[in-house]
Amino acid sequence: MLADLLAALSFQAGYNTRIVLIGAVLLGTAAGLVGTFTLLRGRALVSDALGHATLPGVVLAFIAGSALGLSSRNLPLLLAGAAASGALAVWLVHLLSHHTRLTEDTAIAAVLGSSFGLGVVLLSVAQRLPTGGQAGLGTFILGQTAGMTEGEVWTMAGLAALAILASVALFKEFRLICFDPDFARGIGWPVQRLDLLLLALVVVVTVAGLQTVGLVLVVAFLVIPPVAARFWSDRLDRILLLAGLFGGVSGAVGAALSAALPGLPTGAVIVLVAGTLFLLSLLFAPRRGVVATLLRQGSMGFRLAVVKALSDRRRGPAAPVSGTVALWLRARGLTTRDGALTPRGEAAAERADRNLALWERLTRTDPNAIPDTALWGIDDATRVLPQATLARLREGTAR
Amino acid sequence: MTLLDFLQLDLPAGLTAVLASSLCAMLGNFLVLRRQALVGDAISHAVLPGIVVGFVLAGSRDTVTVMLGATAAAALAAVLIEAVRRLGRVEAAASMGVVFTVMFAGGVVLIEQAAAHAVDLDADCVLYGQLEDVLWLAPTGLASLLDPAALAELPRELVTLAAMNLAVGLLIALFWKELRITSFDPALASAIGIPAGLFHYGLVLLLALAAVASFEAVGSILVVAMLACPAAAARMLTDRYGRQFALSLAIGTGSGLLGYTLAGPLLLLLGMDWSLNAAGMIAVVAGAVLVLAVLFGPHHGVLAKRRARRMAGAV
Known part of the structure; x- marks a missing residue:
């Protein structure tokens, strides 16, 4: 046949x-x-x-x-x-x-x-x-x-x-x-x-x-x-x-x-x-397929977990993180063997925390301004948001 | 035509056709009111692979296995249609068009494969049904209508359809108010806590069972016609929910009776020795009733609207 x-x-x-x-x-x-x-x-x-x-x-x-x-x-x-x-x-x-x-x-x-x-x-x-x-x-x-x-x-x-x-x-x-x-x-x-x-x-x-x-x-x-x-x-x-x-x-x-x-x-x-x-x-x-969508969602979830783990350390007693996230942080040289932040880790955590705070603020004050294409909490807010939106956000933070 | 011919041939076949028509006409109301007439089209095609697999697994036309297979296929179709609509971001109709045609084509290929293994099923039967195979050989005279031994030999299709009519009628009576609200105002339904989604999937399930119960006798196309035409005709005749249901049931049953009579017995009475396809004739009669309702419906009919416009113009 x-x-x-x-x-x-x-x-x-x-x-x-x-x-x-x-x-x-x-x-x-x-x-x-x-x-x-x-x-x-x-x-x-x-x-x-x-x-x-x-x-x-x-x-x-x-x-x-x-x-x-x-x-x-x-x-x-x-x-x-x-x-x-x-x-x-x-x-x-x-x-x-x-x-x-x-x-x-x-x-x-x-x-x-x-x-x-x-x-x-x-x-x-x-x-x-x-x-x-x-x-x-x-x-x-x-x-x-x-x-x-x-x-x-x-x-x-x-x-x-x-x-x-x-x-x-x-x-x-x-x-x-x-x-x-x-x-x-x-x-x-x-x-x-x-x-x-x-x-x-x-x-x-x-x-x-x-x-x-x-x-x-x-x-x-x-x-x-x-x-x-x-x-x-x-x-x-x-x-x-x-x-x-x-x-x-x-x-x-x-x-x-x-x-x-x-x-x-x-x-x-x-x-x-x-x-x-x-x-x-x-x-x-490539973009709309089931595999691509799942991969994208999976990787976004992971990257957000990394951001949250870093920012948590600056906000108080560190919450426990999942094994893969901990491995990732160590592999990137952001934490030491016992889980404490390295100097590079400190800097990354500060950046992540500041960025995350901007996104959280945007969600509270003006959720409609979140662009469809941006990755929430992951993308650098100062780059992907329009200047006017950023100015409004910063004003709020200063006050 | 002798009495015995009538009891053995026309009574079972005619009754089967009428019961299939009334069953579809009852369910069709909820499709037409929800603007989901094409869901009926989709489900009646998509159950085919499930039917064939059920046939092959059971090795015969065992009703329960076939119905389980069809139900599984309908559930799969419902899930796939939703998935394609969401992931592909296409309208529901296009998503249905993809899913039901592929499943139907798969069913046709399965049938051809199964036919090679001597399973008694073919594509023609699926499309046109085999009403002429619905026979009741037990009766010997009018007395047999009350004879339990003879009644036990009633054709399987007839018994299944009668049971389905009863079950669907009971379910509709039981959930009469909920069906009304979910059909006319789904937003209100979910606001007052009626699970509209549950009713939708319940309807899909009943459609699948009705499609299986009917298709062997009358074919899948008559199912599509009887789901749409009687309910659409009733919609042209009334605005009231109760009347819509009653009219649709009456039109469905009447079309079944008239169509069957026109196709066979009438020709015989006129002295012709041949018959027409009864399932097709029933669909034609139901379509003709719809045309009449569209033209002459009291308020929504084309002529009534034209008259109303002319009167408004005169004033």
Whole structure:
């Protein structure tokens, strides 16, 4: 299996797997980019309703195609049906959440559930058709790349490339409506039309992804890479780059894994790969990751304990200190073997105590003035606090 | 359709569908009022890996093990959603989107693996349910409805759902006032000492159990639809808490009954020899009721508001 996977990833597993891989990379990149904008615009789960709601459109298109005597799997027709019913669902969610007392979450859940229900009913109708062959529709639900024809792959790749190009071309416009829609409106930009355009791109990505990730899990492709990228940076251009990369890698590895393990639905595999990338980001991202946060908190706790131990000695009878703190003080040459302060220790203790007193005073008198980025009690207050705040503090001390 | 067919096929399947609908409709109220309808979506997907693990461990569809597995999965999902929201500093919806899709995908892969080991479960069953498998073969006639020996053979799904309906109904009656305050005004609730967090996690737990009890018969998507649609429709019809609950329960039960009838028995009566997917049809009926409520609701409906605006304009 590992050999199959490597062969697929290194483009040596045959022509069909190769083009599926290219298509999956493009699709993942498109989903990462478009998903980032929808996430920042607060629309992350609208695409869940959209994805599920493509089912009735696909099945209706299939039934219509059969009635017209077209071949059982006319892809453009099926995708057009999917796009139409997906767009209708987005419009319904908008109507329900903006023009009634219902909230957006209720609107999404209601539209998602009942439109998928309609799709399932229509599927049971399609099963009765004399043309049969509705087996091909099942793969749209959880995704299956194994049976894709070359034409289908190029359709997916083309739609994904279109979404990538549009995201790049409209970068500035989308950035503004994500971060400051009021300002955008103020300078006369058509915010509502840009919002619609963004939703249209979500429709394009969803439709392109129907065969690969499937309609149930397409929302994951639009949400997980951007949320993972969010851990690494606060800058939109970097988030976009990383989200596109995460999406592309998930698509590639997922498609390759699914080629090696044909029994598994491709959508589930892709989502698990994206989930792994997400987990790695959650744990190991440099500033926001769990490991970095724990390390920072641990080291801050220790440094504060050192400061307090030093300052305690100047304030009266020394309180007992923990073993690690005592070891640290000795190793730095601040205390002697029996725990008394050395001359250097005296000087350090005096500095620490004066600094700590400033911080404590600030907390008592003006806690709102404590800067978010400063390390309380550890950083030199005279350096990190603004001059005005310091002057106020000193005035208080003198009085 | 003979009487025996009805007793053996339609009665158990229809009753199961109706009970799943009423169970979800009851719980859905508290989600809709708390603006947490998507929590229902998230939990009903996230329980899947727990269900599969429960299946595999028990080696069969043993209800207790499966429910324990699902409860553990729901608890894990609730913790993960909160952790991702805090650590990632993203909105709750996005955090849910990450957690439930990954857990659902994990469940699907587990199912495929388990299916290779001849476990009787597949992805289709999870999505659409298998209402047609809910059979009661014991009855021989109307008298069987009172025969303890026959009643003991009632399908497991039906019994579980009936028990869940009873338990959820009792719990809601018991905590009626607390649920009202925590739903409408969580700030007030914590001010007067009602643990709003405890109620939230209690609700998540009940959702997980309801999702498991329902999914085998009607599938996870019907669960999502029935958690949202009846309660949303009731919200369009009334402002009163008691009426909201009663209406939602009535709409849920009615949609279950009507949807099931439209999907199968009605077609049979009309002389057709095929049926539609009943779970899907119930979701469609519930959605249609919501549309009607949105249009014609007495005060909050679209038409009523338009009329009120026109009258205000005339004055």
